[in-house]
Amino acid sequence: MPGPIGRCGPDGAGFLAGPSFAQHQTRFAEHFVLDRRDGILTVRVHHEGGAALWSRGLLNAWNLLLGEISADRDTELVIITGTGDAWLAGVDFASFAEPMHRWAGESIDEQYNDGVKLLERVVNDLDVPTIAAINGPGPRLELPLLCDLTLCTPDVVIGDGNFSAGSAPGDGLYLVLHELIGAKRANHMVYTGEGLRADQARDLGLINEVVPRRDLLPRATRLAENIMAKPRTARRMTHRLAARGWQRRMVADLRHAYAHQLLTMAGHQDRA
Template structure:
């Protein structure tokens, strides 16, 4: 496919250059180690070569690197993983030292946009099979869980800590859990802050396989090789004819809901201006069953 695209570009001209791996691998090297072998590209997040620490910069970079990787026709299977024994080694205190209520509106909007773009880039912007490798415990696991195939380390714990930390559960992690576990189980994990161990995650279908952490990367690449060895069977509009399940028409509604749902929609609170959203996110929310609602009134029509 890339050869055909190159021939077309030379013949017709006027096409914008597609992002070469060498360029975006260098641009995002602070956050990711990116390499490709025979069409299988691995994006491994890190912080200074060790386990990644979640920060506002990393969140911003994730959405952008996925957009570039998705636009590269040489990427035919995508593997996402972390570094060392942890998926993420905690949260950067500098990124969130200032209370959200004091953030300028532009920064709050960018934070929300980065979070929305993250899942949007993965679900709707990656038209090849994806393999998420949860190589250990850590926050922000939704990226690996939303992949077509998810592998988990035997010490991983799946949890949504937003509500326990005083934040609104309704972003990517909650939506991923709701899709995979159903509303009841996802709500219980969100409200209590409890986690499920690797064995339970496997039994409940959150992950496909559980292995010792030192075997995960090898297993992910073997799965990728199996996918690559399968002859293309879909229309040629998709790289090698392999379209990920989440991108098929039957799952478009789910994908759109995951990408467009917001904390406001999850909690059924009144919309707020972005200049006040910091206060809105910092305040505790009243669950729906405890909210007062007005009785239904027939709409009045002018005669």
């Protein structure tokens, strides 16, 4: 049977209505708290009400959520943040307990698809301005660093631990570092495992502002409200210009890099 008819078009005829915002809130509640006011959508990632843990499930949920957000014309700006004192509290090691060389081909394909789509959706699919409010330390910072504006708390440290853990750095952060701070600095960070403090990251252009935790979300909201005061078309076209460089970089490098990382991981053997 045909789906419900939406409100778009001169008479609404032929336009299918998407899921309601309440349906989004319910569907993604395990991983995200979604709040939308006056077109500003705040996405707060969590795990059981506290700081989130990186897992295969969370990766898949981010991919699906960004797809839904991109199709919702009532969302005019997106703020992403974490819960409590950490962007992510760490990694859910149980989610990655099975060595990748034992994974079925379908599981590897799923990991590859979710991994590349996560970043491609941010730069290709979202047609509205994006602001990241990194509320504390944690891994997997490539997503907030790809946003148009990025704020963080003073205790944030940005680093790529893939090589230190025995893996090629292909899941996105090295690509972001390479683009924003240059090859030599990015290479040094990867090979040494050293990170950048928040103030260093700001001075190098990785982030825009370092903000005390209590002021972080209010500051992000004020920036969002200032952006929302401008015409709708200007907001969306400016975001597309801001994302253009990332789009070229993703097409050129992301899938190539991610495949290299998965090849490294699939070649690992059990360690005594």
